[in-house]
Amino acid sequence: MAGETGMIYNIQKYSLDDGPGIRTIVFMKGCPLRCKWCANPESQETFRQVGHRASTCVLCGKCYMACPKKCITLAPDDERKVIIDHDVCDNCGACVEVCLHDAMRFYGRVVTVDEVWKEVKKDLHYYFDTHGGVTISGGEPMYQPDFVAALLKKCRSEGVHTAIETCGFVSPESLDKVLPFVDLFLFDIKHMDSDEHKKWTGGPNEPIQQNIETVVKAGKDITIRFPMIPGVNDSHEHLVKLAERMVELNGMAKKPIGIDIMPFHNFGENKYQNLGMPYFFAGMDRPPQEKKDEVMEIMTSHGITCVVR
Ligand code: SF4
Ligand code: SF4
Incomplete structure (x- = not known):
């Protein structure tokens, strides 16, 4: 409705x-x-987006392994630590599910x-x-x-x-x-x-x-x-x-x-x-x-x- x-x-x-x-x-x-x-x-x-919060990321690599689009780069020497190629990411959320540190997160919920x-x-x-x-x-x-x-x-x-x-x-x-x-x-x-x-x-x-x-x-x-x-x-x-x-x-x-x-x-x-x-x-x-x-x-x-x- x-x-x-x-x-x-x-x-x-x-x-x-x-x-x-x-x-x-x-x-x-x-x-x-x-x-x-x-x-x-x-x-x-208007849609739900995936973002990455470097402050709680421990660089465990779980998101990298889980991403079906292979659009995550682990970057230990970069202050962002994990870089998502947002041109390729379809916001599926597989990375959010595996992240134990609330570093991968959704912005938006219905x-x-x-x-x-x-x-x-x-x-x-x-x-x-x-x-x-x-x-x-x-x-x-x-x-x-x-x-x-x-x-x-x-x-x-x-x-x-x-x-x-x-x-x-x-x-x-x-x-x-x-x-x-x-x-x-x-x-x-x-x-x-x-x-x-x-x-x-x-x-x-x-x-x-x-x-x-x-x-x-x-x-x-x-x-x-x-x-x-x-x-x-x-x-x-x-x-x-x-x-x-x-x-x-x-x-x-x-x-x-x-x-x-x-x-x-x-x-x-x-x-x-x-x-x-x-x-x-x-x-x-x-x-x-x-x-x-x-x-x-x-x-x-x-x-x-x-x-x-
Ligand atoms: S799964 Fe979470 S804590 Fe591990 S590297 Fe990815 S964002 Fe960082
Ligand atoms: S939302 Fe899906 S496609 Fe985007 S980075 Fe996470 S696992 Fe990869």
Whole structure:
């Protein structure tokens, strides 16, 4: 049945960063964009993937022996230790089955709404004590709109506050399916210029801006999230354009819309290694304090509530 099962890659408990209160985060697999700074590369593909974690690998060679495609190389002198030829690997999982050290692992599993709800409801008292709830993240939650709508509906029916973190690059039909069951949207704006947006994320920004307006006009709680990436979208001119768009959106809204600034970090870099993917921003530093102060000053001078995360 549509919406009964979904592909997730993680459920994270006790989060304080993804909506109000204490929250459980359900990470969906699959995303229509390919942001070059993505901190969750394991979220991008819609299918279950095999990856290798060098930190627990003991180089026993069991995976090498088990692989029917012969696409594993043991590399004792390489910091990756085991190298998978992902062009040949078909994610069969034979290597995962034989690895005793959790070094070969799947990213992604199919779950039912009931399975996720069983996990989520273990922390009901935290949600109710702290005005927390459940946040669906990704990947892009609305890439699996039937499953996510069904899960959010279940949470709502049990009195649990719901939020989604979205890149917004989804069809209006997908948004329509999910929108009635969301209490709070954490909605990305990554670049105000559509050509630049496409260059850095793989998609234009017009559908995103249109979907934001749909959410705002529906009277939903919404916070804009801005990943501030050095050299991509952190120029003074761009930050002013973003502030002006925030003023425009607030003019359409029934409730004030604030912005969370998410400064670049490279915490996801090792996951690129695990999956044998190139990492575009290797070695890049986090934005300096002056840049964080600058964006704060620009937003507040436009009357926008701003939090730098
Ligand atoms: S990934 Fe697992 S099975 Fe393969 S060499 Fe490392 S510890 Fe052994
Ligand atoms: S998942 Fe890939 S690397 Fe692992 S055994 Fe199958 S084909 Fe080989």
